[in-house]
Structure formats: structure tokens, C-alpha cells
């Protein structure tokens with residue numbers, strides 16, 4: 411797994427820190443919880459998409475692209491990071507946003523990630539929930555080609571075998587840091603959506619034969635679909651890395667018990683996780699991904715899924731800016747909770 415074989419540009423502040431969460435570990439009565447701060451990748455307030463975009467842009471530049479096209483939900487963190495990179499590269503950026511939650515809330519539609527997309531100069535196009543966004547991107551690509559442009563289409567979340575290399579790199583980075591810290595890692599837990607993060611981590615940890623299990627907490631798809639999608643990308647990524655067939659299906663675990671009513675729809679567990687991380691560790695999670703991922707982590711700790719002596723690493727994949735697209739529901743939640751706490 412020699413990543414230097416693949417073209418890559420540098421946008422992220424790496425390595426991101428690994429920090430202990432001693433207060434939260436104590437509150438939950440074990441295991442030993444650690445956090446990998448991929449919310450601190452630097453560019454445009456950070457997040458996990460920047461690692462993937464380093465490899466995607468390496469490929470785009472090799473193909474002499476002059477405009478990036480991508481898609482996501484209205485409050486897409488991936489769109490924000492793509493828009494920032496396009497600005498930095500002097501490239502045009504076309505972003506297709508699907509209002510996946512059907513929300514009409516003003517903050518959801520204009521604040522958080524959306525205001526940053528616009529600040530970076532991306533062109534935004536809005537689509538209703540349920541649109542075939544891949545087909546819509548192809549239509550935009552054809553339009554641009556007809557104008558003589560050289561578009562590069564980045565799939566939602568930057569999740570293909572090229573983007574996933576960013577998280578193969580993250581797995582290798584974690585192994586180096588764990589060795590330096592003398593930290594024996596027993597589990598890695600994170601929120602999984604478009605699958606590139608989990609596929610890259612699994613390809614990295616399993617490809618390096620570490621036996622460190624990766625536990626995905628789904629924020630959208632039911633378990634069988636999410637596990638199948640992640641595994642499909644694990645296989646493609648392994649092939650891209652030159653280790654085709656090296657990783658079995660059993661390496662992919664994705665629990666969908668914490669999705670609630672759907673993608674981007676708040677849950678009680680997510681609120682509780684955000685409040686606990688904030689009030690024990692001073693850490694900000696996001697309502698769509700890390701809040702639900704951490705709700706899963708907390709529930710697994712309470713259910714005794716881990717041994718109390720285990721070291722469990724939660725990957726903070728970013729997304730805090732999205733909180734400002736959810737100010738209404740959050741205000742309600744904080745009022746209720748604070749009243750209940752007296």
C-alpha cells in the first residue's frame with residue numbers, strides 16, 4: 411500500500427491530533443475513549459472530505475480539468491470543502507444541492523455550509539429530494555463540455571476508489587500515531603454515509619493486517635445496504651491499491667440503529683451525544699454525522715459492547731458548521747434539556 415504512487419495535492423493540516431477523552435470515559439464508566447480530530451483538517455473549517463479531495467484533485471489536475479462538479483445534501487460538508495479547494499485552485503465549481511430533508515427552515519437553506527459555498531464563489535443549483543443526482547451531474551457536465559470547459563465530476567462525498575485513498579492514508583497515520591503514543595487500539599468507530607471514509611479505513615487497517623476493527627454508524631441507509639455499499643468500495647479501493655481480493659466481507663460492520671427518521675433528521679440520541687461531548691470535553695459535534703455516530707458510540711459503551719480496558723478511537727469527521735443550519739431544533743432541545751436539569 412504505497413500511497414505515494416498516486417497523484418495527490420496537499421490541502422489538509424496533517425497529521426490531525428489524537429486526544430484522550432478522559433472525562434467522557436469516566437462518565438460512561440469505560441472503555442478508554444480517544445478522539446481523532448479530523449474536524450481539524452484545516453481547510454474551510456475542516457472535515458473528512460479534505461483528505462479524499464487531495465487525491466481527487468491530484469487526478470483532476472492530471473486530467474487537466476478546469477471546473478469541478480459535485481453534489482450533496484443542502485448542508486453538505488463535502489460541497490463546502492470542494493468549493494474551498496476550487497477557489498484555491500482557481501477552478502470554477504458547480505455544486506448541485508438536494509434538499510434531502512425537505513426543510514423550509516431559513517437557516518437550513520442559507521446558513522451553515524451554504525453561506526460558505528457561496529462565499530467561496532461556487533455556483534449552486536437546487537434540486538428536490540429524490541432527484542437522481544448522478545444523472546443531474548452528468549447533464550451539467552455535458553452543458554459545460556458544450557461550452558468548451560473540461561469538467562471533473564466528483565461523486566457525492568468524494569466516495570470512489572480515488573477519494574477513499576485519503577482514508578487509507580488516515581488509517582496509516584493513525585497506526586503511526588498509536589505506535590508513537592504506545593496506544594494499543596482495540597476499536598475504531600465513526601459515522602458512515604457515502605462510504606468513502608469507512609472503505610478507506612477498512613482497506614488501510616485490513617490491508618496492513620492490523621486486525622483493528624472499524625465500526626461504522628450509519629447516518630442514512632439500513633444496515634444491509636450500507637454494509638454492501640461499503641464493501642463494494644472496499645473491493646474497488648483494494649484493487650486500486652494493488653491488493654485485489656485481500657479483504658473479506660467480514661471486515662465491514664455498519665450499524666444503522668441510530669439513523670432515526672432519516673438522513674439529517676435530528677434524534678434524541680444525537681442531541682444527548684452533542685450535549686455530552688460539549689459539556690465533558692468541550693468538543694462540538696455536528697447534527698447530521700458525528701452527533702449520530704457518537705450516539706452510537708455512547709449506546710455501545712452503555713450496552714457493554716466494549717471491554718472496560720479497551721481503547722476505542724472515535725473519528726471526529728467534522729461538520730460543525732452544519733450546526734448553524736439547525737439552530738431552530740437546537741434551541742428547542744437546549745431549552746428543554748436545561749429546564750429538565752433545573
Ligand SMILES: *Cc1c(COP(=O)(O)O)cnc(C)c1O
Nearest residue numbers: 603604605606607699727728729
Ligand atoms: C461526509 C461526512 C461523513 C461520512 O463520511 P463518508 O465518507 O461519506 O461515509 C461523516 N462526518 C461528516 C461530518 C461528513 O461530512
